[in-house]
């Protein structure tokens with residue numbers, strides 16, 4: 060699968076914006092906002108476009124904070140394997156609205172609904188919320204849900220690919 064982005068807006072209270080996915084891959088799970096990169100886009104442009112499409116929130120590429128790169132692997136469906144660039148964004152315009160793809164809600168960090176998220180998220184999202192940057196690999200069992208293995212490493216800086224996807 061093409062690489063993807065995942066973007067988590069953070070408000071001035073430190074709450075995290077998540078969206079409940081209404082259709083497609085990961086339906087019914089709470090997640091950050093994102094999707095597949097398009098040809099001619101950088102990862103940052105992809106993150107900003109998907110954020111707008113899925114929430115109506117408008118932001119600038121330079122305001123994204125790159126916090127992680129995760130390699131998602133699906134043992135029974137290698138066609139679903141993909142790398143995802145993870146961003147936080149604290150500076151943005153607009154109030155999140157429900158779209159055909161996502162139902163948004165702000166969560167204080169203590170009430171993040173890990174039981175209704177991808178199963179590895181409870182391992183790596185708290186690291187990001189504590190200010191760490193991470194690079195890692197998460198392998199899923201053939202059910203595409205259960206975590207088979209997870210390897211997350213803290214890194215000082217995220218080496219972002221700045222070029223356009225071709």
Ligand SMILES: Nc1nc2c([nH]c(=O)n2[C@H]2C[C@H](O)[C@@H](COP(=O)(O)OP(=O)(O)OP(=O)(O)O)O2)c(=O)[nH]1
Nearest residue numbers: 063064065083084090093094095131143177179180
């Ligand atoms: N938080 C989290 N997200 C995950 C995990 N595994 C996984 O594939 N994803 C996300 C990363 C991507 O944003 C998304 C990839 O699915 P997708 O590209 O089909 O999403 P989409 O339907 O929004 O894509 P698009 O058609 O809008 O481009 O799924 C995981 O373990 N945790």
